[in-house]
Structures are given as C-alpha cells and as structure tokens.
Amino acid sequence: MTxxxxxxxIQLQKKLxxxxxxxxxxxxxxVEQMGDGVVTVSGLSKVAMGEMVEFEDGSTGFxxxxxxxxxxxxxxxxxxxxxxxxxxxxxxxxxxxGAAEAFLGRVVSPLGEPLDGKPGIKAAKxxxxxxxxPGVVLRKSVNTPLFTGIKSIDSMIxxxxxxxxxxxxxxxxxxxxxxxxAIINQKVAxxxxxxxxxxxxxxxxxxxxNVAQIVxxxxxxxxxxxxxxxxxxxxxxxxxxxxAPFAGCAIAEYFLQKGQDVLIVYDDLTKHSFAYRQLSxxxxxxxxxxxxxxxxxxxxxxxxxxAVCLNEKNGGGSITALPIVxxxxxxxxAYIPTNIISITDxxxxxxxxxxxxxIRPAINAGISVSRVGGAAQTPIMRKxxxxxxxxxxxxRELAAFAQFGSDLDKATQxxxxxxxxxxxxxxxxxxAPMRQAHQVAIIWAVTNGFLDDIAIDxxxxxxxxxxxxxxxxxxxxxxxxxxxxxxxxxxxxDLEKEVIKFKKRFxx
Amino acid sequence: MQKKIxxxxxxxxxxxxxDGSKILTIAKTLGRKELALYYRMLYQKRxxxxxxxxxxxxxxxxxxxxxxxxxxxxxxxxxxxPSLIAGLCVQFxxxxxDASFQGYFSSIRKSYD
Numbered sequence: 001m002t003x004x005x006x007x008x009x010i011q012l013q014k015k016l017x018x019x020x021x022x023x024x025x026x027x028x029x030x031v032e033q034m035g036d037g038v039v040t041v042s043g044l045s046k047v048a049m050g051e052m053v054e055f056e057d058g059s060t061g062f063x064x065x066x067x068x069x070x071x072x073x074x075x076x077x078x079x080x081x082x083x084x085x086x087x088x089x090x091x092x093x094x095x096x097x098g099a100a101e102a103f104l105g106r107v108v109s110p111l112g113e114p115l116d117g118k119p120g121i122k123a124a125k126x127x128x129x130x131x132x133x134p135g136v137v138l139r140k141s142v143n144t145p146l147f148t149g150i151k152s153i154d155s156m157i158x159x160x161x162x163x164x165x166x167x168x169x170x171x172x173x174x175x176x177x178x179x180x181x182a183i184i185n186q187k188v189a190x191x192x193x194x195x196x197x198x199x200x201x202x203x204x205x206x207x208x209x210n211v212a213q214i215v216x217x218x219x220x221x222x223x224x225x226x227x228x229x230x231x232x233x234x235x236x237x238x239x240x241x242x243x244a245p246f247a248g249c250a251i252a253e254y255f256l257q258k259g260q261d262v263l264i265v266y267d268d269l270t271k272h273s274f275a276y277r278q279l280s281x282x283x284x285x286x287x288x289x290x291x292x293x294x295x296x297x298x299x300x301x302x303x304x305x306x307a308v309c310l311n312e313k314n315g316g317g318s319i320t321a322l323p324i325v326x327x328x329x330x331x332x333x334a335y336i337p338t339n340i341i342s343i344t345d346x347x348x349x350x351x352x353x354x355x356x357x358x359i360r361p362a363i364n365a366g367i368s369v370s371r372v373g374g375a376a377q378t379p380i381m382r383k384x385x386x387x388x389x390x391x392x393x394x395x396r397e398l399a400a401f402a403q404f405g406s407d408l409d410k411a412t413q414x415x416x417x418x419x420x421x422x423x424x425x426x427x428x429x430x431x432a433p434m435r436q437a438h439q440v441a442i443i444w445a446v447t448n449g450f451l452d453d454i455a456i457d458x459x460x461x462x463x464x465x466x467x468x469x470x471x472x473x474x475x476x477x478x479x480x481x482x483x484x485x486x487x488x489x490x491x492x493x494d495l496e497k498e499v500i501k502f503k504k505r506f507x508x
Numbered sequence: 509m510q511k512k513i514x515x516x517x518x519x520x521x522x523x524x525x526x527d528g529s530k531i532l533t534i535a536k537t538l539g540r541k542e543l544a545l546y547y548r549m550l551y552q553k554r555x556x557x558x559x560x561x562x563x564x565x566x567x568x569x570x571x572x573x574x575x576x577x578x579x580x581x582x583x584x585x586x587x588x589x590p591s592l593i594a595g596l597c598v599q600f601x602x603x604x605x606d607a608s609f610q611g612y613f614s615s616i617r618k619s620y621d
Contacts, residue, residue, distance in 0.1 A: 015616055023607030024615070028599075030555070032548070042552055043602030069510070069552075089604070 149433020
C-alpha cells in the first residue's frame, strides 16, 4: 500500500505532537546456525510455538521447534542475509495472512503477496493461519447441495456445503479437472437469486506452468471473478508449501465470518505431506512410518476440520473442502491416503484403467462414496439417481460375461445394454459442467429405458441434441424441473412426452 | 552430548560466575566437537552474565549507580552508541529494554510498512 507523502507527514506530525515515550521490552536471540531453510537461534526464551521471528536483515520466519536451549525458526523469506551471530527478535505476532474482497480474481502467495503481476492488495483483516476449528454447537448438519456440474458426482456421490470430499487417484486421472469443473459450475448468472459460492484453489508444490494454465482456464470460463488462487510452487520451498493450505483456509474463514459459502480445493495434500516431512526431518524430529513425523495425521485433521457448515445463529456460512490426494499405482491403503480417507466425509476415486478406456471422468462409482449422501441432494435428483447406482453395480457384475454376447438371456442382455448406455451418459468433457435440470432430464431418460434402442456410439450425440432441444424448444420444462422440489407425475409425464417427441426427430 | 557439556558449563562456575582456571582444566579433557560445543555454551553463558547498557553519550554517574543497584553482582558495561540519538538500551540475557529515540522512530516506521 502506498500513501502520499503529505499523508505520511501529517501523521508523523500528529505522532510527534502526541509524543509519549513508551520503552519496549523485546525478547531476542542470537543466530547459531542456518541451513536448509531452518535457522537455529539461541535465546528467545519467551517465544511461543508458531510465533513470528524477525531477523536483523528484515527476513522473517516462525518458531517451529522449541528446544531447551535453542529455537528452530523456519524461514519464510527465500533471499536472506542472515549470518551466524546476528540478532533475532520475537514479534509477538503469529503467522497470519491478510484477507479482503479484493483478493477475488487474484493469484497470491501463502503470505498474501501478489503473484499475478498486479498491484499489492490491501488487507481488510489479518486472519491467523492456525485456528481451532468451530465446535459442535456452532455447526449444523450438511443439507444444502454444492453442485459440481458433473453428472456422476451430482447423482451418485453428491457433495453438500460444509462437507469434506476427497478426490483420490493416480497421476493424470483427472483429479484437478473435477475440482476445476466444480469451481466453474459455481458461476451464478446475472440476475439469479442463487447465492454465489466463492472459490479458493490452493496449489501446493505444483509447476508454475500448471498454475498459469489453471488461471487461464478459469479466466476463460469466467470463473476467476469469484476465485482466489493461493500458490506455493515446487520451487518455493517446503515452508511455503507447508503453510499454503492453512493460508487458503484462513482466507476462506474470512468469508465464512461474513456468512458466505466457500469452496476450497487443496491440490494436493500429498505434496503437502512431503513438504511437512522435509521440514520435520531437517528439524530432526523423530521419523515414523515412511519417514513421516508422528503428527502427520494431526496436520491434515486440523486443516480439514475447519471445513464447516455453521448454523444460522453463527452466520450460516460454510466452507466445503475438496482435498486431492495422489496415489501411487492405485494404492489407496498407503499411509497418507488412508489418513485422509478416515478424516473426510467421503471420497471420489479415479482409476487409470477407466481413464484409459475413455470413461472420463474416470470415477469408480462402486467404491466412491459420499457420507452425506441424499441429504446433499435435491429431492428430484435423489429420486432420479436412485436406480442409477444399482443399475451400474449390476452392469459391473455382469460385464465379465459381455464377451459371451449371444449366450446370454434377454434380461441379462438388457441389463448390460442399459449399463453400457448409463456409462455413456455419465461421460462428460472437462470444463463443461452441466446444469442440474439437464442432468435430471438425461438421467431420467436413460434409467427409464428410453435410450435402450439408441446405439451406444450415438448416445453422447443424443444427449447433446436432446439437451439443446429442451433448452431451445421446451425451456418451460427445464425451468419447471429447476423450480420443483420433487419429481411430480406431471414432470415425469412431460419428460416422457418430450423424449418420445425428440426420438422421432433424432437422426441415427 | 549436549547435556554433558551443559553440566560441564555449570561446573566451570565459581559462585555463579565463570572461572577461567576451571574452564582451562575442563577444556583440556574434551575432544574437538565437544570443545566447539563447550565454547559455544560458554559464550552464551558469558553473554547472559553480562549486562550491556548502551547510551548515546557517555553514561552519567547517576545512571551508572542506578543500573549497578538493579543488576547487583553482574558484569555491566556502558558502551557509547551515538545512533541511539538519546535514551538508553539495556541488554541482559535474551532481553532488550529499548528506551531510545532510535527504537521509538523504528516503531513509528514499522507502523507504515
């Protein structure tokens, strides 16, 4: 923030006129050694855990290890001129980040510094990075849907506002794409009465190029205006990568306190674990399983517990968390994945085999789960999606027999055909989230057998053209589906009528 | 090793102050690494024992008497530090009591950063 010279002079004059001398007592220490981003300081007997420490050259860090004679300080500045014997002083402040509405549309570091080349941002409020999660009394149960715009998720693995839903899978299975689709789908049309869900995307240990691509994509889809990107890249050092998700969460809590709904994506917590492990090993903390420190579970549990749905008395806002975890060779029983699975309220499991087979998003609906379930769905979607999971489960069971096509009885063949068409319908291109009414229409059509006589190769074209038809010709039905809470007989009849009418026009 | 050297530092004292002859005797028995750590701990201890009272001009007699009364029995030095402009700055153990103009102007400046 820059102030004009005149302003500064006026304020200085005021201060000098009201000169009141108050001597300060500061706790200081001496730098003993420095290396790997950690400074060992002797003295600082009154420093608290996580307290900011300032060095002579202006560099800052935070106290991370309090030993009997030494304090280990994690450096936040990358360029430092700290030498052995120089002084360090405690600041009395804890690690915090400035937050403001002006952060929306910006890319910032975990310290709140802009990374997008635009001017600095004036913070409206300083939010502490570490904070105790809201207690039980302040919360209410999750009952408002957070629409991702992805058919498989909104129908079978619904996410509610205030939920923590893990996205887990191997590399290049579409985890980030799902998160970005969820962000893009939060766009509220002008004039709509829907409450805008603000989004925060935390990039941890990612390539700068990837972050730039994400920023471009969100900008292209008009999602950047309600999104904040907190980035700690691969070259930023373990300290910044460690605090990045907490910084994102602190900004989310600023908006939560104003009664707003926030969606926060942590991409990804595997790299976050690596950064924390690196810091802990450098600090010579005892190493446990896979060389992770003993409190690796607590690291993620305290972060994810801050995702909350507050009751009306406490503002009614929510923070929905979508943590992402990368597995190696589909091993979900590894240390970090199992930790985070046990913390979150469900997981969306992505498989490389499905991805390579062209099923994208590559969600394995069989083992994916949302522990909030139907409570986070509208009644109409809940009714329509009911048979979907069962049909898919039956299809999977019978799929092994598909190679014996001609030897199957009619009922089995019907199930296989239905399952194949449902699988086709659930495919979706990325960055193209779908409105709930459209999802309801097409899922209703496929689960009621109206696509059974459409060739599998034509299903996706049918879907596109059917939705176009409904939008252009029968918009009233779409609006009715949006407004109605339940699947009424009238809506069902109208849908049936329109599907049959459309099928006559549909050219195979 | 740290605990051992810490105990040796305690043994190096006589009536709460570091004793040179004891230090030499102990130093002769230590290996290279232990000696480095022993030296570092002694330096710290010495630093803790000393009280440094910096003033912009030569410390007046009344101030010296007052400080000696407060820190009775400790080594006190009174170096001149013109950059303080006025006032004084007292450093003892890991605390700094800054009652100087320089400190006051630094705090005003920080409020604008």
